[in-house]
Amino acid sequence: MIAYIFPGQGSQYVGMGSSLIDKYSIAKETFDQANEVLGFDLSSLMLEGEMSQLTQTENAQPALLTLSMSISRVLQKEFNVVPDYLLGHSLGEYSALCSGGVLKFEDALLIVRKRGLLMQDAVKNGLGIMTAVANIASSRVEEVCKEVSTLDHPVSIGCFNGPNQVVISGHQHSVKQVEEMLSQEGAILTPLKVSASFHSPLMKDASDKLEEFLLNFNFSRSEGPIISNVTGQPHIDEPNEYIKLLKRQMVEPVMWEKSIKFLHQKGVNNAIELGSKTVLTNLMASITKDISCISFEKPDDLLKVKGVITRYLPPAFLDKSLAIAVATKNQNWDEDEYHSGVVLPYQKVKKLAQTIEKEDRNPTVEEMFLAIEMLQSVFRTKKVQDKEQTERIDELLKVTKTEHLLKAYIS
Known part of the structure; x- marks a missing residue:
């Protein structure tokens, strides 16, 4: 069995997708479609813009969605394979919903653009930050977060990424306190390239507004099981359920490790990461050795992808x-x-x-x-x-x- 996985915010970089659109017309068409839907030149920002602009949440989210959907369409055109499961990390969940037929690409673009603006507005002046924490037990990180967190300056775990990595998210005052305490215990700390504190209580107002916005769109039946970040289980294939979980996703942690373990239990033995860099491929190796994961971002990756995906090609x-x-x-x-x-x-x-x-x-x-x-x-x-x-x-x-x-x- 095979799964497609989609990366989230933080994996963006200037130039992502350039070789893909040079090689595949369907990728170029996807970039052009994004420009038309959003009403500004997103592709130029992705290909040759300033990193500081691309990292802004309202830009990074549609950019990453566009790249992931370009890759998904290339794979569909080249191989015509339907994955057994789809899942994405944070913003990547929208890429999974789009690739799985639940959301139209043009609707997903408008949603993630709005989502990014709401997230950015929820924590003004750069007060919301996120930091990856490794080399220390997640239970200890939770203890320190609870000890430090206050109503005005909350901090909590925003992502359970693997057995050796979580991400803390919240007000910068409290995040810095947690960082100082955990560094003394040998934790490895990596600030993330994001512009707000996702998956934390600071996103409460944003999540309420997102719910209202989501009611304007149609959610179709999925073409295959899509895993929810919140539950680590497949979404219930009903519009109200999608909206409920996408709202909760903004304030609750991403249960990535739980999601991957679910795939393992279901017999998935291969995965392809559709997007920039290899963040999820690296996380997969830390969670289980039984699921082989490779990334596909550039045309040069197609040969290794073909070696895996041909096992799942249907009869001619x-x-x-x-x-x-x-x-x-x-x-x-x-x-x-x-x-x-x-x-x-x-x-x-x-x-x-x-x-x-x-x-x-x-x-x-x-x-x-x-x-x-x-x-x-x-x-x-x-x-x-x-x-x-x-x-x-x-x-x-x-x-x-x-x-x-x-x-x-x-x-």
């Missing part, structure tokens, strides 16, 4: 269609009808399959639809009952994992 669609056509019992002995309704359509698709194989590519949706039309012609000519025809087509879509691509064509 055209080959499977041709096999079904041959295996279908004939009940029509009119030679002319058989030749025009079976032989000619079959030969056309077989020739197409050979061409695609020589070109070393996957068939397009239109080419797969031609194969379905061939099957429908074969079924009619061989006098297959309507119910059996539907069952055969459904079997083809299920086995080749193409229901999400072709349902619209055969409805």
Whole structure:
């Protein structure tokens, strides 16, 4: 089984996605779409802007979403694989929801832009900060946070990232106090490149406003299980449940380690990180050695990704269609009808399959639809009952994992 994982804020850098859009037109189209939806040149900010501007929460969030969705679309176009699970870290959860079909890309862009503005406004003047803490037990970090935290200057764990890393989040006064106490106990401290204190009580007003904003958008049924940051379990596939958990995500910790352990329990043995840098790939190695994780950000990464993902490729669609056509019992002995309704359509698709194989590519949706039309012609000519025809087509879509691509064509 395979999972797609999406990084969150802090992994951004100027230039991210440059080689991807040079290589893949679908990535360039995604960047252009983001510019159009947001009404400003996000791609220029990502590719050649100032790091200080890119790090601003309202910019970083749509930028990271855009890069992750570009990669997701490239993988879909190149391999047509549907992952068994999707999950993202903090902002990355929106990338997972978008990749999984729950949110439209244009809606997700508007949501994360608004989310970033709300988060930024919630903690003004840089008073909210976050720091990664390693080399000390999470239980000890929790103790110190509770000891230091006050109503006006809260501090708490914002992310449970792994057995040897948590992130503390809150008012800078209290975060600095916790840092000083834990450094004396041997903790390794790494301030994060974020501009607010995410996943902390300081986000309460922002979470309320986000909930109101989310009510303006449609949440569709997911194409596969998407793990919630809050629970470490799959989302319940209902709009109100998505909104409830996304609201809670702003003030509650990201249960990343719990999420990865859930994947392990479910038999996931491979994961691909879709986004900038390798933060989640590195965390995976610290949580479990049983899930092999690789990152995909640049075209050069495609070869290693292909080595993993080919194990999950469904049977070749055209080959499977041709096999079904041959295996279908004939009940029509009119030679002319058989030749025009079976032989000619079959030969056309077989020739197409050979061409695609020589070109070393996957068939397009239109080419797969031609194969379905061939099957429908074969079924009619061989006098297959309507119910059996539907069952055969459904079997083809299920086995080749193409229901999400072709349902619209055969409805």
